Amino acid sequence: MINGLDLLKSRSLKEKLDFSAIEESYTVLIPPILKVFLNSFEWDKILVDGKEFHYYPELSGGEVTFPFTDGIEGSLKSTVNSSDEEIINRKLILIATNRYGFYVGTLDEERDKILTKTKSTEGSFKVVADNIFEFLRGITDNLSDVADTEEEFRQFMLSLGYEDDDLEDEIDDWKNYRGI
Amino acid sequence: MLFEDGMFMRILDWDAVAKTKFLDDILENKNLLVSFGGNRSLVDSWNDLAKIGKKVDGVPQGHALRADTDFLERYSKLDPTKKVKLRDYLDKQKAFSGRKGQVNYVESKYIDGVGDVTIRYDQYGFPDFTDYCPRPTNKYILYADDLKGTSADFRRANQKLAKEYGFEKPYPKGSDNKYLELESGDFRWTPGNQNFYKKVNGEWIKHTWHHHQDGKTIFPLDSRIHNTSEPGSSGFPHSGGDALIKEDLKEIFESPIFN
Secondary structure, eight states, X not given: OOBGGGGEEEOOTTOOOOHHHHHHHHTOOOOHXXXXXXXXXXXXXXXXXXXXXXXXXXXXXXXXXXXXXXXXXXXXXXXXXXXXXHHHHTTOEEEEBSSSOEEXXXXXXXXTOEEEOSXXXXXXXXXXXXXXXXXXXXXXXXXXGGOSSHHHHHHHHHHTTOXXXXXXXXHHHHHHHHTO | OTTGGGHHHHHHTSOHXXXXXXXXXXXXXXXXXXXXXXXHHHHHHHHHHHTOXXXXXXXXXXOGGGGOHHHHHXXXXXXXXXXXXXXXXXXXXXXXXXXXXXXXXEEEEEETTTEEEEEEEOTTSOBOOGGGSOSSHHHHOEEOTTOOSSHHHHHHHHHHHHHHTTOOSSOOBOTTSOBOOEEETTEEEOTTOSOEEEEETTEEEXXXXXXXXXXXXXXXXXXXXXXXXXXXXXXXXXXXXXXHHHTTOTTSSOOOOOO
């Protein structure tokens, strides 16, 4: 099983990112932990490009991709070009996509927090991780490994809204995967 | 007619903001007053929908649906719990930037990799994505009375579509016991995933399932148009039918018509 932190490579000491120029250009202040992350790591493109993952603590938005392997500017462009007033007003930086997106907060108490939604109605952006490192720790390429027992997996699928035959099918699949 | 049956006293009880807004509305749309007739439940419904929506200086601007007497009629017949839920939904209803609480408008934007896209938001403020559902539509659309408003619906829709392409359960697995990606013609899907890919002009395009606001229909469209979380530029913001299903508010809004 690949964890989100496995998708990173350390960034060369020779590379210096000019955050102030980027911030000025997009009028968004990049929060401190995200700066540390960007300065220290880069995505391992072989593991990330075109690949889909799951964010185990919050699965309602579906498969997660990391499209911004070329730097933070793509993320910031998404913020300023958004058609969603809430994203623009809250200056949320898109770092990973799924149905609702995973964003890094930039303002006040939201700084560095990772936010997403569980439904499409407004005002429901909620914090799912304290910072990008904690978020990446919850990324997995194999959901079947999130539970150790059948009951644990059942509760997990129930929390996703599965029931009746759908639920039993998923549990059968999981048992098959685990060789139970 | 408006003043029959104690209605005048009812309106007198409203706060100043509601009274002013009501006066503005009936001056702008004189038919509204005629439509209300002596029906006090319509006036109460108007008042409910005038108290929601975007706030300016702390004052809610109301939802444009308050001028739609057909909708007010439907709303007035809901039980009190459903009224509260629907009001809450409409209060939070997503809209294109700057359009909160509005209905019947058209927005266009350039979407990376797609081009210029124009979407009409309908008489209830929902985007009309029907033109972007792949054709033939009957291959892609899932109509069901028992949608759950959760990812289980996507599973069901994907399985129906996979069947259209000749894939039946049990789906094949690799040596590590994980599902293999299924591919046939212009369809690609990994069982368990919410999205599928469709080949369009030689390129694999991610498609997202859209819960229509009727609560009984889901259909797919290019994720870059549907989602506001795609890179480069975002799609068209909207509140989906999933939340309506979860709140037991199915069939308040009409089903889509695919031309």
